[in-house]
Amino acid sequence: MAKVKAKATTTKSKAERVTHLGKVLVVRGGWAGHEPFPFSDRLVPWLKKRGFQVVVSDTLDAYTDPKIMTDLKLIVPLWTMGEISGEQSKGLIDAVRSGVNLAGWHGGMCDAFRNNTEYQFMTGGQWVAHPGGVIDYMVDDLDPVDPITSDLAPFWMHSEQYYMHTDPGNEVLAWTTFSGEHQGYTWIKDTKMPVVWKRMWGKGRVFYTSLGHVATDWDVPQAFEIAKRGIQWAAGIEIIPEYTDPVCNDCLPF
Known part of the structure; x- marks a missing residue:
């Protein structure tokens, strides 16, 4: 009698089982202080594990290359400051308006191309200051219902607290709320500032978080989790939480 060979099986997480979710373009460059390459080194493996095909570009010319821009699901810009040409800008902005989605963080998305107001119109914000530089501050008033922030309690960051338009x-x-204690900006005391938002630009979903000055900011699990969930929302796929912390056990000041 022939022996039947047992079929090996492995148990994978829900995130690992899902594949072929679409093509993501990561564009990295600009000011090196915001660590576009270290961030992409952490981001790209997670994107691939989640099931995306990933294209990485070190030039803004990617936005004008039809071979790259065709059939994109999502763009993740990691490009602080710098200049963008009219053709490059049109390629990006028109793509998002037509339904390619956009997700990013900190200056890599909302302190790029400072002279391009249409880019700022698309992203929904522009950095203007970070009083005190790297400081301790709290992220709070997280939406308890939206899947990007649900089951996440207020948490502390030791990083730049972005003051934005x-x-x-x-x-x-x-x-987040500003203390007014830094650099003599006393008049901003108790000013509440958006940290995480989502919006539409035409048919494209746009997600932004101001958390992520340097790649080690993602060592704060809530910061990385919000970015990952926001990327999934922007891509229009199921948001699979990997970290939850519904109770703040460290809500007293440092």
């Missing part, structure tokens, strides 16, 4: 049409999911 933001679009009132943004759907804000998390906030």
Whole structure:
């Protein structure tokens, strides 16, 4: 009698079982202080594990290359400051308006191309200051219902607290409050500022979080989790939480 060879099986997480979710373009460059390459080194493996095909470009010319821009699901820009040409800008902005989605963080998305107001119109905000530089501050008032921020309690960051000009049409999911203690900016005391938001640009979903000055900011699990969930929302796929922390056990000041 022939022996039947047992078929080996392995148990994989739900995130690992899902594949072929679409093509993501990661564009990295600009000011090196925001660590576009270290961030992409952490981001790209997670994107691939989640099931995306990933294209990485070190030039803004990617936005004008039809071979790259065709059939994109999502763009993740990691490009602080710098200059973008009219053709490059049109390629990016028109793509998002037509339904390619956009997700990013900190200056890599909302402190790029400072002279390009249409880019700022699309992203929903622009950095203007970070009083005190790297400081301790709290992210709070997280939306308890939205899947990007649900089951996440307020948490502390030791990083730049972004003061931004933001679009009132943004759907804000998390906030921070300025103390007015730094650099003599006393008049901003108790000012509440958006930290995380989502919005639409035409047919494209746009997600942004101001958390992520340097790659080690993602060592704060909530910061990385919000970015991952926001990317999934922007891509229009199921948001699979990998970290939850519904109770703040460290909400007292440092």
